[in-house]
Amino acid sequence: MKIKYPSVIEEMTNAEYHxxxxxxxxxxxxxxxxxxxxxxxxxxxxPQESKPYFxxxxxxxxxxxxxxxxxxxxxxxxxxxxxxxxxEAMESKxxxxxxxxxxxxxxxxxxKDAVSNSPQVNKLLYHQDARSEVSAFCIDKETGxxxxxxxxxxxxxxxxxxxxxxxxxxxxxxxxxxxxxxxCGNFGYHIQEAFYRRCWEQATNRKVAKFYFLAxxxxxxxxxxxxxxxxxxxxxxxxxxxxxLQTYSECQKTGIFPSYDTEIQCRLDLKKNKxxxxxxxGID
Numbered sequence: 001m002k003i004k005y006p007s008v009i010e011e012m013t014n015a016e017y018h019x020x021x022x023x024x025x026x027x028x029x030x031x032x033x034x035x036x037x038x039x040x041x042x043x044x045x046x047p048q049e050s051k052p053y054f055x056x057x058x059x060x061x062x063x064x065x066x067x068x069x070x071x072x073x074x075x076x077x078x079x080x081x082x083x084x085x086x087x088e089a090m091e092s093k094x095x096x097x098x099x100x101x102x103x104x105x106x107x108x109x110x111x112k113d114a115v116s117n118s119p120q121v122n123k124l125l126y127h128q129d130a131r132s133e134v135s136a137f138c139i140d141k142e143t144g145x146x147x148x149x150x151x152x153x154x155x156x157x158x159x160x161x162x163x164x165x166x167x168x169x170x171x172x173x174x175x176x177x178x179x180x181x182x183x184c185g186n187f188g189y190h191i192q193e194a195f196y197r198r199c200w201e202q203a204t205n206r207k208v209a210k211f212y213f214l215a216x217x218x219x220x221x222x223x224x225x226x227x228x229x230x231x232x233x234x235x236x237x238x239x240x241x242x243x244x245l246q247t248y249s250e251c252q253k254t255g256i257f258p259s260y261d262t263e264i265q266c267r268l269d270l271k272k273n274k275x276x277x278x279x280x281x282g283i284d
Contacts, residue, residue, distance in 0.1 A: 005146065006138040006203040010131060015095035017135050017150050018048075025137055025146035026248070028195040032188045035244040039251045040259035052081065055098040056108065056218065057171045062098075063112035064169060064216075065125065065132045065152055074108070075099045107218070111171075114222040115214070124167050124212060124226070130155035136203035142242070143249040149199040163209035166196060175215040175225045189213065190229055194237030 001016060003009075003025070034042045059074045077099040078085030089099040100108065115121050130153055137148045153167040172183055184190055197208045216224040229237070251257050 003137050006205075007136075008203055009135045009137075012135045013096055014133060014150075017148075019095075025148040027148050027150075028192045031195055031241065031244050032191050034248055035191055035240045036188060038259045039247060039257035042248070043251075043257040055100055056104045058098050059100055059104070059108045060111055060171050060216065060218070061152065061169055063108050064115055064214075067112065067116075070112075073097050074105070076105045077101055107222075110220075111216060111218070111222045115216055115224055118224075120226065121214065121224075124155075124165070124214070125153055127155040136200050138199055138202035140198070140245060141202060143245045145245055145249060145252075147195075147199040147202070149196045149203075151196055151200065154200075157209040160209060163207045164200070164204070165210045165212070166200065166208055167212045167214055168192070168196075169214045169216065171218050172215050173217065173219070175217045175223050177225070177227075180213070180215045180225065180227055183215075184229070184233070188240075190233040190237035191240050192237075193229060194234065194241040198238075198241060 001012075029048075030042060030045065033045055059070075062073050063070050073096050075089050075093060075097055077083075077089045078101065080086065080101050086099060086101060093099055116126075132153055133150060134154055135148065135150045137146070139145070140147050151166045152169045155165050155167075157163040157165050168189075170180075170183070170189070172180065174180065174183070193211050193213075197211065201207055210228065213227045213229075214224065215227060216222065
């Protein structure tokens with residue numbers, strides 16, 4: 001699909017977006033590889049394969065963000081994945097559909113009910129001007145690199161309708177403050193937020209007033225929380241994105257995508273071990 005830069009496309013399917021829309025445009029997942037690994041890892045990264053493990057999370061996104069598409073895109077596949085009913089559904093489904101065993105299907109419906117019954121979530125997600133799964137494309141002003149992002153939900157700010165609010169849904173095992181804080185560090189959610197802000201603002205010429213994470217647990221009682229990152233996390237995310245884009249820009253110019261330093265690296269101390277030794281022997 002030929003993409004105009006900058007642009008915002010509402011009718012693009014998830015499959016189209018992830019199957020190469022925007023040519024060489026970089027998304028947040030690719031940028032996180034640049035930021036947390038090396039340019040060589042980025043260059044040789046394999047496309048993420050669709051696996052049944054991810055289907056429940058995908059179905060949750062559909063149920064909560066686009067409930068009108070749930071019956072069309074989420075197929076009930078029988079008792080379990082070993083049965084004929086499930087296998088036949090998998091063979092006949094489209095790229096936009098997922099197939100769930102009965103237990104997972106029922107879980108998703110319960111998760112959707114738990115979340116949508118919250119007045120606060122309703123204000124965020126089901127605003128009359130809210131849009132789901134909108135694809136945005138831009139050419140980064142600082143580096144000239146093509147970027148793309150696909151926020152889960154975007155809506156105008158109530159305080160200033162000329163600005164937008166982005167909501168990102170995360171299914172998780174622990175939606176507590178401490179649990180989600182760990183997940184942010186492990187999965188680079190602060191990097192994702194910084195990247196989305198940068199791409200969305202340049203694609204739309206509209207500032208992002210707020211960015212919220214809706215963290216929903218996948219197991220009973222399907223508890224959930226809404227988080228906004230602190231200033232230091234936002235600053236760190238912006239710095240990581242800037243450095244990663246500058247690194248990629250340099251790689252494009254030179255044609256060199258380096259990996260790890262292959263020289264012998266001496267005096268490697270694990271931080272936890274170092275702290276334990278210092279405490280045991282009274283070293284300041």
